[in-house]
């Protein structure tokens with residue numbers, strides 16, 4: 001039986017998406033900029049379900065009852081394949097799932113990549129973006145490697161700003177907790193859109209932050225990128241905090257990582273952080289400082305683990321035979 005497997009990497013947003021302009025079609029209300037990482041990945045295998053007339057999704061070997069993120073991309077893609085196959089979709093993450101580590105982005109983009117190859121579709125990038133977007137608003141960015149812009153004014157077109165070799169920064173993912181988060185990004189951003197008094201300001205600032213980040217990346221300006229990334233992150237978490245009910249994903253360990261980052265910066269190391277809808281802290285740093293940053297975080301905070309990565313590439317098909 002034909003089986004197709006693809007690998008895709010997570011991406012972490014430096015200028016973030018938090019809020020939709022269309023919930024039905026899952027359209028982000030703003031543009032975003034991210035980095036795709038290399039050592040973390042989702043590996044997704046698909047094949048025809050010969051046992052039952054339904055799609056079945058397994059994540060890390062466990063069958064999922066919630067197929068709401070995978071069925072819309074699947075329905076969209078089947079318009080191209082003209083296939084009415086029921087599929088088994090087996091996805092494995094080599095990192096903790098559902099704790100703010102972008103597993104849906106890498107999971108969905110690896111699924112879209114596997115499906116496209118399985119049915120020989122040869123889609124253009126706009127159709128790939130569309131199918132990922134229907135699954136998760138951050139997923140299209142994982143279709144592209146390096147530093148990526150997703151432009152909401154241009155049909156969510158995803159373009160590479162710089163590739164890894166242009167500016168080979170490292171990413172350290174500080175695992176603060178492996179617990180599943182209580183409020184999903186999807187629920188949280190709806191609450192923020194409906195209730196945060198600063199949601200409008202958050203929408204307004206997006207263009208400015210995108211421009212600042214684009215310029216900083218093109219000029220490889222670490223200080224400039226630090227400033228806009230951290231400001232954008234703080235503002236997103238302020239939008240969450242000012243929502244009703246108030247949303248907070250950070251823990252004391254998250255804050256201790258931030259204190260450590262500040263002290264490393266005072267000692268002359270080049271690094272900055274971002275935090276998504278979970279307690280984990282992602283540090284982007286000059287590779288010359290990676291070793292010492294990793295050691296300081298492990299020695300001086302209660303993090304569970306630190307995953308080291310560089311910038312990654314686009315999804316790819318792998319041959320498992």
Ligand code: DP6
Pocket residue numbers: 012013015016017018026032104135136137138139185186276277
């Ligand atoms: C905080 O892409 O997970 O990570 O579109 O509802 O699936 P859905 O949301 P999702 O939200 C990502 C939110 C974020 C910021 C970002 O990655 O831009």
